Amino acid sequence: MNKDSLFEDNVTLSRQDLIYYEHALKDAVSEFLPYESYSLYFPKPTGDTSSSLKAKYLRDSRELMLPLVLRGAELGYFIARGVDIESPESTGFYLQALASAALEKLLLYKSSITDSLTGLLTREQFLKKVVKELDLIQNCLMPAPGGCKDPGIPTFSGSLGVILVDLDNFQRINDRYGFQFGNSIISRVAAKLRELAPHPVICSRYLDDKFALMLPDGRPRTCADLAERLREAVESIPVSDDVTGDIIKISASVGYANYPQSLSGAHFKTSAYEQSRIIMRKAEKAVSTAKDMGRNQVFAYSDILKKGGKVLEVLPLQRLALSIGHSVDAREGSRFLVWAPEFHSGYQGRITEDERISGSYPTMYKAEVVLIEVQNDVAFAEILHLSDPAWPVVSGDRLTLLEEKNSFFDTQAGPESGKSPQKDMVTGLYSYRDFIGRYSRLRQNEDLFSIAVFRLSGSPGEQGGNFQKFNDALVQKVASRAETFFPENVTGGRYSLNSLIYYFPSTESDNVMGLALRLVRECAEDFAIDLSSGVAGYPFLNFSRSEVLDNCRKALDHAMMLAEPKVAQFDSVSLNISADRLYVDGDIYAAVEEFKAALLADPDNILARNSLGICYAQIGRPEQAARMFEEVLDITPNNIMALYNLGWACHMIGEMDKARCSYEKCLELDPDNVFSLVRLGLLAEHDSDFEKAKEYYLRASVLKGGDSLTMRHLARLAYNAGEADKTREYLHLALNANHNDAASMNLLARLYLDNGEDPQVAEVLARQSSALKPGNNRYWKTLSDALEAQGKIEEAAEVLSRLAG
Known part of the structure; x- marks a missing residue:
């Protein structure tokens, strides 16, 4: 409870409230008392609950000292200047009563937005605050790619953080000790959160035993630090039952999400209201991941993909169902290591007296998997590599995102390795595992090659029924049509359940673009199949052979943003899109390098040049920024x-x-x-x-x-x-x-x-x-x-x- 509060319950007016609601208070007073100017005055509290303040009128200075008294508690004075009162002795009492009525009105408003048990904001009011905050952010954004605001005009922050604190296993406490006892714990937790949260942070009771905090200007690091302090504070609250003498251990799972880092793509085109709901869902996803990972810990939404996934089910044909999906930005082709939970932490060795142990060994992994189909909340993966066939993957195993360069998968797995390649039963093409192995080997001997990925644009929700069967039929049609005019030396593979990938040796990407356009158009005209395609080639700028596949994925992202036909070649625009994503994620230096690459690919890329200038200004290089903007204006003089x-x-x-x-x-x-x-x-x-x-x-x-x-x-x-x-x-x-x-x-x-x-x-x-x-x-x-x-x-x-x- 705020130390200035003058009532014993959790919903009351404090002196700080009068300052916060000062604008509303002066409007309320002006309805019954005309004045020229005003101010607030707070005398030192005496501790006396009986009111001794009286209205005082100073005729010479035309000032009225109007007491602000609410239910016998003295809050202060409203000093109205330029006031003319004929009979202050008789009217002072009525003016004071009207002022008290104005305070009652403010208290009623505060009560409507305050949870009576905790004194925190209600869920509804909290959500309104988030919407308002996002609306202010949107109104203060610069007209520039990436949503950069003008830091030179000190306006509203372009960042926002939301933290959710969810008490662990709290229903058990209510069931065993009663809801009144549970409410006392909730009240104590709320007081601790309010004590630790700095002033700009807004706290609310979000649901029964779940609390929400909003951090204006809340960067990820700030949210992480506060979230951990909150978790530790909840864990340290001493709780005991006077009846049974039980010492009760309480803890909380904490999750947080950030704006704009946790949003992407089409999210930024939605209203502030929609964005507020999206950011809350992502924070809730982070909390549920923290609970899945063992409770009493902090999880960021941005960390779910990296280390928060788990195996839901083991399927036939070395396939797995995973707990990650589009909702956490999972993508086909991403690779993960699978761990047993009990072996998820490495052991740090130390030297003993007889020097028998030294050094450390890494955590034990079971397998490496690749995503072959991603839906909204789940994904399906194929096992690329098992560390030990006798140690199978099981439900509940954990996932860690893996960069392709750190893969344990044997990329030499092709016909030359003596291993029998597996063909996809639907398309007759190589499985993802065998395609990647052959592609990784064949590309090493080529000074010129290209790859193309084709992806069906439909989703399971749009098809209904047996999605996989329906999907297989469409993929089979695409593969059959490609076979009719793709060169014979092309190697094809099943990139995911709804995607195909082709390797074109000794072929420039411009030529592959022509083939991709033809396939996309023919599939649309003859089969009514909505197909997107990304194409990338080698050599391109200074990208290595191993980066071409990632470039192709970026081209596919680019293609899916286009109108029909959705075909894109990895180029300056693709780099722009990738750089904007890095900028939104807060990685400005990486965005600079990507924008530079975009300009190398196309010196006339105005958006890239302008965005690079913005990045330079953001990292304290205004002279370089000015040169970038001048170069844009040389090309387009009226570029506002x-x-x-x-x-x-x-x-x-x-x-x-x-x-x-x-x-x-x-x-x-x-x-x-x-x-x-x-x-x-x-x-x-x-x-x-x-x-x-x-x-x-x-x-x-x-x-x-x-x-x-x-x-x-x-x-x-x-x-x-x-x-x-x-x-x-x-x-x-x-x-x-x-x-x-x-x-x-x-x-x-x-x-x-x-x-x-x-x-x-x-x-x-x-x-x-x-x-x-x-x-x-x-x-x-x-x-x-x-x-x-x-x-x-x-x-x-x-x-x-x-x-x-």
Whole structure:
């Protein structure tokens, strides 16, 4: 429970609530009391539950000190200025009663969004907060590939983290000790979560014994650290039953997902509401994986594919059903090692007195498998290699993602090795295992070759009935048609249950593209089969022979984004798509290399050049970024994306005139470009042309997303002009648009201090801004000033010691 709360139950109003709801409170008071300006004042609490505050009217200054009293508890004063009251003695009581009614209204609202047992937000309100957060993120994205926002305009964060904490085996506690005892544990866990969660984090009771936390600006590392602290905290809570004397051990499985890292592809085209549900489902998947892996541990959604899968069922023909699917970004062709759970940890040896043991040995694996069919929540795999035929794979065995270069599979398994190749019974082509073996061997002797993958676009849900039988019939038709015109020296294989792969020796990828287009079109016309194809060749740039298959997969991803016919050759655009995915995943340096490769393949790739410039700016190379944007404009002079980004880069390196010119050209092409308007306002402020700056900000404020971008700037202008009331109004609008706006919180704190108003309010606001942006020295200085104004000299000195060097 918040230490400022004035009631014993979990749903109450605190002084911090009054600051948070200040905008609503001042509107409620204005309905029964006209005033010119106002402020809040919080006297030191006396501990007396009986109300002693009375309304006081100062006729000379026209100020009314209106007590804020709720159910006998004194919260503070609402000081209304510019008030004319004829009979303050008789009207003061009624005004105080109306103010209490306004507080009751605020309490009723807070009760509607608060879980009565824990004092945390309800599930419904939490989901609304996530939607609002994502909507703010979307409104503040730059018009650029990868969804990069402009870091030079301090707006809403482009990241979000969601953590779910699910108590382990909690139903057993309820069944054995009763629900009242269980509720006491839930209440204690909630208090611990609220204690550990820093200010910007929003906590809720998501379901019965499941809690959800939202971290604005929550990067994966931040979420991982907080999730582990929460898990440890739950485990450390001492619980005992007074009746039986039992000591009860409680624990929690914790999972988290991040925006934008946990979303991909079409997810980014959906609304904020849909994205909120997607991110919650992914966090729930992470929690369920943590439980599957043994409970009382933390799992990230991004780790499920890498180390969170397991074998569901062993099928005939050396096939397996696995617990991973499209929902965790599994793809056909991915390889995994299979482990027995009891042998999942390696043993670190040590030297004994007689020196009999030294070194370490790796964990024991059972098999290597490859995915041959991926559905939404399950996948089917084929065993490529068994470490020991006497140690079979069984249900419950674990999976670890394996890079092809680290494969244990014998890639020399072809006809020359003496092993009998296996043919697919449906198509007559090689099985995946034997195709990969032959391909790996044959490619070593070729200076020129290409491969093509063909994939059926249907899904099991679309077909109904016996999907595999239906799928086999379609694949057989595709293979038969390919046989009629593919060269005789081509080697074909069953790449997955719904895919075929072909190796074309001594053939350029352009020629294979022609064959792929013909096969896709004929299958569509003659069989009504929706087929996609990716083609890649060697040599291409500096890619090695072993990378061609991965390039082909990237080309297939590219093809599946196209209109009919869905055929793509691995090229600059494929590299663009791959680089954008790396950028969204937060691997900017890898994205840089991929964008560079895209430009090597096609120097006129405007998107790649612009995106590379954005990456350079993100990693602190604005001069290189500016050159990239200038090169884009040499090709397309009216490219508004490049114009804005050039202005942004020039702004970063101090070339203000050049930046202004770029922003103004953006407005010529798009008069409603909100980012350019804000940037021009900042440049006008830099030149001390405050009226011009205000004009730009006001124009931007009425556009979509403009309120969250401009209100703090308008507040700053009003503050510098000495317009305290206008500053306050703009700051409340800024915080209403973005409740984590640290700059607005800090300025509001300064406003309270500079006007000689309550320093306690300033302290609360300054603490919040410092927690959001701990690297900003100005925010710590404001907090120090607020503490010093209250006579807390030692505390103020301690805060000053935190200033960054």
